[in-house]
Amino acid sequence: MKKVLLTGASGFIGSHCLSFLKKKGYEVFALYRTRYLEEPKGIQWVQADLLNSGQVKHTVQTIRPTHLLHLAWDVTPGKCLTSSENLDWIKAGLTLMEAFSNSSGRRLVMAGTCYEYDLTNGFVSEEITPLKPHTLYGGAKLSLNIALESFAKQMGLSAAWGRIFFLYGPNECSQRFVPSVIKGLLKKQTVPCTHCNQIRDYMYVEDVAEAMVELLDSSIEGSINIASGKGISLRTIIENIEDQLQVKGLVQYGALKANASEPSQLIGSKKRLNDELKWQPRWNLREGVAKTIEWWQ
Numbered sequence: 001m002k003k004v005l006l007t008g009a010s011g012f013i014g015s016h017c018l019s020f021l022k023k024k025g026y027e028v029f030a031l032y033r034t035r036y037l038e039e040p041k042g043i044q045w046v047q048a049d050l051l052n053s054g055q056v057k058h059t060v061q062t063i064r065p066t067h068l069l070h071l072a073w074d075v076t077p078g079k080c081l082t083s084s085e086n087l088d089w090i091k092a093g094l095t096l097m098e099a100f101s102n103s104s105g106r107r108l109v110m111a112g113t114c115y116e117y118d119l120t121n122g123f124v125s126e127e128i129t130p131l132k133p134h135t136l137y138g139g140a141k142l143s144l145n146i147a148l149e150s151f152a153k154q155m156g157l158s159a160a161w162g163r164i165f166f167l168y169g170p171n172e173c174s175q176r177f178v179p180s181v182i183k184g185l186l187k188k189q190t191v192p193c194t195h196c197n198q199i200r201d202y203m204y205v206e207d208v209a210e211a212m213v214e215l216l217d218s219s220i221e222g223s224i225n226i227a228s229g230k231g232i233s234l235r236t237i238i239e240n241i242e243d244q245l246q247v248k249g250l251v252q253y254g255a256l257k258a259n260a261s262e263p264s265q266l267i268g269s270k271k272r273l274n275d276e277l278k279w280q281p282r283w284n285l286r287e288g289v290a291k292t293i294e295w296w297q
Helices: 014-023 053-063 085-102 136-155 177-186 205-216 234-245 271-275 285-296
Strands: 003-007 027-032 044-047 067-070 107-113 158-164 166-168 202-204 222-226 265-268
Touching (some): 003 053, 067 205, 085 107, 085 136, 107 136, 107 205, 158 205, 166 177, 177 285, 202 205, 202 285, 222 271, 234 285
Parallel strands (some): 003 027, 003 067, 027 044, 107 158, 166 202
């Protein structure tokens, strides 16, 4: 039987991966630091601190998973791009892959980020866009990616790296863009924002989770964008939320200063995702926003 160890299982993406993993027939071992979710039956929850190498090695050796889906990372808003804790998460990833290999694991997938790319062009592709991170977060992810590719080749592991772009949906940190707008409008409060003309590649979290599980269950190797291939402005997302809540005039555009170092547009190529993985997102913006609003209500 396929046995998967999922890290970050109670997190934003991980919590949505559980049902997809069950549907694929995996025996699921869900690793968490703080569990607070009610999830599908048949999940075996395992508490461990990924920053404790001894705990990681013991956990992996005890479970002996055939598959590993590593999503855990500290992505605290306003902190994760520059925090030195990114270096600790590189070490955690290295420890995980070594322990997984030593326990005769077969298939390993880790979560990367669009911030590994040179973002000056606005449209990024696995095949042609240079890897040139401008943040410590992006640099840390890229470092782990490079190590994974070399280690997997040396040890005969099947491995892939899913570069995740922008997402929204239930269980997201309340400080992030979409939840902060929804929460403010639900309370009929003013919501300060930037000009919100930035174009981003957004996907509903269940689509991202399904794509990562499909990647794990495939034989595709190397880096692959988990992206829609379409751009949408932050202002359009806000207008969709306003329309569904029937609340207007509370969003204060320009009240916050936009980060000058952030690109005006960031869209990912979906070529590998579509052509090789044969996968397409199922949720459109209106449907995803509706489900997200329902969760916050």
